[in-house]
Each structure stands twice: as structure tokens, then as C-alpha cells.
Amino acid sequence: MIKQVKNPIVEVHDLTVAYDNKPVLWNADFSIPKGKMVGIVGPNGAGKSTLLKAIMGLIPIASGFSKILNENLKQVRHKVAYVPQKESVDWDFPTTVLDVVEMGRYGKKSLFKRLNREDKQIAVEALKKVKMLDFADRHISELSGGQQQRVFIARALAQEAEIYFMDEPFSGVDMASEKAIVDILLQLQEDGKTIFVVHHDLQSAMDYFDWMIFLNTRIVASGPLSEVFTTEILQNTYGGNLSMLEQIGQIYKEKQFPIRES
């Protein structure tokens, strides 16, 4: 069941992504209305992070496209904030917590400019929101996993975006951090922002999200929580892979055959 909406804030059209010519995400096609808290769930290797990265232009797309606010990503970059998995960076990098959050301000600003007082104020406010202001001058290596995640979220807040894409913000996170993050997400939603969250835990997914995308190398379902959280959809998502897709993908890879004819 894929519920398409009118005037979507994010529209993904027939998106196929391949690694080494093997499709890992097949024909993803869905649309999301403004102001939703969207959970992206599915088993390991389902292509959840891949979907996010493809929308954010971080990996090449084999076919299809995605539109944000009915525009290409390039035109609306400053309205989009992306929170990568915290494992994707080296936390020994010589920089402080506040420094990292201030990086978020460069989403709207030329990298050749210096941050002004307002920028710094916004960064401080963002740190306050994630309850990490006391850590502002700490080196980032001194943080726990949950605190690192909160710093990343503060950086996204400092971007003052319309749409937030977060890759596993709850993984390896302590209870206090999880609570702090959920509160922030709710606040963002209240302010009319749209949030996409790659998530692992089905149990809490029911509490956190009001729109769900079920994914297993293809979109199994996309729609309001109440409509898609069904036994059938869960079984389709988690009940084994489609072996046909797996086999055909393998052939694509072996033959290095083009994913699309043109």
C-alpha cells in the first residue's frame, strides 16, 4: 500500500540505486505530505540509509529522481538538513562541540564568510535545545555516543531547515539522549517541519511516527501509521527477501548490464 499525496513536500519517483551495478533499492516511488514525522523502517540491508543518501545526493542514482518542495535538491539545499550516522565521522578530529554545531550555519551562508553574532547565538540556542550547552567547549572525543548524536542534531537545528533527514539518530543512544532527541523532533513537528528518521525498533516506531515507510529493497508500504501498520505489511517487510529481486540483481552485477536502456 503506497499512499500518494497531492502537493508533497518530498516526492520520490521510480528511484533505483545500485552499488557496483547491483540494485539495492528498486523503483522507490512515494510522496510525503508536509509536517509529518516519517519513520523509515525495514530489516538490515533493506536500503534505508541508501534511500536517504540518494535523496540527499550523496550517492549516484541509477534511475529516477527525487524532488523536494517540488524542486531539485540543488535549489533547496538550504531548506534541508541531513544528520549522518554518527559512526561516519572521526570523533578524534580536533574540534569542539560548539565548533561542530556552528558548522550548521554554513548551510545558509557562504563558506568564505565569518559567522556573525546572530549565527553564534543560533548555534548556542541549538546546543541548549539538545541540553548540551555545558559541553560547548569540550573536545568532541570526550562525549558519549548519545551526546555525539545530540551534537549532530544540534548542528541540524542550527541549519534552520524545513526538512530534516536523520540516519539512525537513536542507535547506540542512552535513554536520556533518546528522550531529549524525541522531544526535539516533536518540537520541530509542532513548528511545521517535516522529519524523516531511519529507525530500527518497531515497538517505539509506533509511538514516535505518524507516517511510516516500510522498506525491503523496495517500498513495501508508505502511508499514515494507522493505515500501514498491519500484520500483512509487516510480514511483507520482514518475512524474507524477494529471492527473484536478489537473483536478478546478481545478474545485473555479473554482466555489468545497464540498469536502464537509456
Added chain:
Amino acid sequence: MDFWKDLIYFFSFQDTNITNVLFGTIMLGFTCGIVGVLVVLNKKALIVDAVSHSILPGICIGFMLSGVKSPVYLISGGIIAGIIAVYLVDWISKTSRIKKDAAIAITLSVMFSVGVIFLNIIQHSGNGNQSGLSDFLFGKAATIVRNDLYVFGTMSALVLTIIPLFYQHFKIALFDPEFSKTIGLNRQFIQGLISGLIIISTAIGIQTVGIILMSALIITPASSAFFWTKNFKKSILISGLFATLSSIAGVFISYLSPDMPTGPWIIVSLSSIAIFSAFFSPKGLFTKHIKASKNTKKMLSDNVLKNLYKIGEKEAETTKARTIEEILNYRFTPLNELKTGLRLLKTKGLAIKAGSLWMLTEKGISEAKRIIRIHRLWELYMQKFMQIQSDHVHESAETIEHIMTPQLEAELLKLMGKPVNDPHQQNIPYED
């Protein structure tokens, strides 16, 4: 004193040769030092080796074309060869199954062997200008002349313009490549810029330190700088400073005894700084050791203080003077440790010695009360909040009592009220 005379002469800049060599090396050192921070944080330090080895054929071709050892020709040749090397590494690792480190090794050895062949051809060509070309292998700072300085200066100025100009680009792209891409930063451009900086600094560097030691001049100062700071800008400056100081040291040493080669001494100085940093910086091994010994001392003196107080607590006479035997009788402590502990208490003004007797000062009593109070409060806390049996709480409290801060103590008191007894029905001492 000859040494002081030499030192004064060295820094008086009377000798043009020395001045040329010194300024050339300083420019070079500082440039390589600051570029090194970007290289190390980019996690592709090996590429420096590939570039430095690949520069040799470029220099040879530069010489063949010009017929003289003009720095402009040689360095231009070197830079072009460096660019080819970087592209080659990229191309091999992208188009084949060969991984990047193997691609670097392949490029390095192919380019270097071509360079050595060229060098041989030149040496047998009968061109008298070629003598000294083989110095590029191990470097020879003494060959730096005025003309070189202009080339070095231009290149250093270029590097010193690029790094501040693209400071934010570098910082964001090196820390979080994915994020940098989502805010519209062109990662390929930044990578190209870093490669360019490596090529420039290597091209001007190998005349002084040689092909083989070149990567040390770029990698070592940055690696040492990270021991001292948690700030990106500061690590760039510190790295530049370390490389500059080492360059001066290297030139000075080879000035003192002309048999000594400059390049290797620069690297030895750099390595000494690296080793020193590894031991004595705030994150260093020796610093850790000092911390550990401070902790041991603190535990020792706290424990003796506690015992001295507790004897008195039993008899309700905390100010009375005690003999060493009395203290030992109360709780056995190895005699030398007890004496060290008492001495520490004396220097802190917590206890005084009168003849062979020891007694607590007022400050000592209050400090002893604080430690015991924390110990007993913590025992209660563990029993109440952590569901730990009262006969299991003592061990943990023994260490907690030494490290609890006043803020945490205040919080603990707020949490517990002001309880009278600990789980073992011992009185919790408060300030009157």
C-alpha cells in the same frame, strides 16, 4: 665559549649563505607543517610518499629541457610529475580492483624507477651542470641559493593564501564529508586542493630533506600538534611552529658541524618533538603517570587523615595527639606509607607534629569529617538507590570518598536529607 659565538654569528645574518639556507628551510618547514594537518586529517598520509617519489622524473625532465639547474624548471617539472602521480593513483584505484594503498605503492615505485633511470642518463650525458642533481634523493640544504628563495617564497605564499581562504571548507569537509556535500560543498574540489598543496610543498621540500624523508616533514609535525590542542586552527599553527623550530635546529646543527646533513637533522628534531609530545603533553604517557601517582598520594594521605580522626572519634576526643604506634594499632598501615601520609598531611597543614606525637589541626578535623561524611553518605546512597546490601557498600565508598566534588556532595545531601547514621549505624559527621 665557542658555542655561544657560533650561535650569535648564526643568528646575526652576516653570512648570506647561512641566511639563504635558514630562510629557505624555515619557509619550507612552516609550509609543510601546516599542510601536514590537512593531510593527516584527510587520512591519506601515504599519498605524500607517492608524490615525493614521483617528483624525481619530473625534476630530471625539467633539467633535460633546460640544461641547467634552474629552480623554476626543476620545480615546474616536479609539480607536473606530482599531479600525474595523484591522478595515476586515483585512476588505478577507480578503474581496477586494486585498492588505494596498493595503487599508491605501484605509482610510487614505477615513477621512482623511471626517475632513477633518467638520473643515470643525465649523469652520463657529460653535462657538467648536472652535478648535485642526485642530492634530491637525500636532500642537501646547503645548495639553497638566493634564486631558490624566490621560488620557495612564491610557493609558500600560495599555500599561506589558500589555507586561510578555504579554512572553513577544509574543516567541514575533513570532519564530515557527507554533511559537507549536503550543504553544497564540492568534495572533489577540496580533495584536489589538498593534493595541490601536497604537491607544492613536496616540490619545494625535496631539495632540502630529500625524497625519502619528505613525508616525515609533512606528517610528523601535524601528528605531534594533535597531542597539544583540540582546536583545528591551533593545530595548524602548532604544527607549523614545530616544523619551523625543527628546521632552524637542523640548519644550526649542520652549521655547527658541517659533516652533519641538514635534512635528516630536521627530521630528527621533529621526531624528538613527537616523542616529547607523546610523553609530556596533557594526553601523554608521562602526564598519565603523574596523575596516577598524584591519585595514590591523595588516597594515602586521606586514609591516614581518616584514621587519625577515627581514633579520636571512638574516644570522642579528636584533637588529642597520638603516637605512631597508636595509629598503627588502630589500623595497620605499612610504616613507610604511614610516614609518607603523615608528612603529606603536615605539608597540607592538616596535621602537626609535636615531638613524636601527631595531632590534627582544625582544618584537618574538618577535612577528615568531610571525607568520612562522603563515605557514609555514599554507603547510604548505594543502599537506597542502587539496592546494594549494606555489607557490600564499603569498598565502593572507599574510593568515592576521594573523588567526590563539593557540587556533587551538595547534590547528594539534597537528595538524602541530612541522615544521622550510615548503614552500619555509625554517626555521619557534619560541620557544627
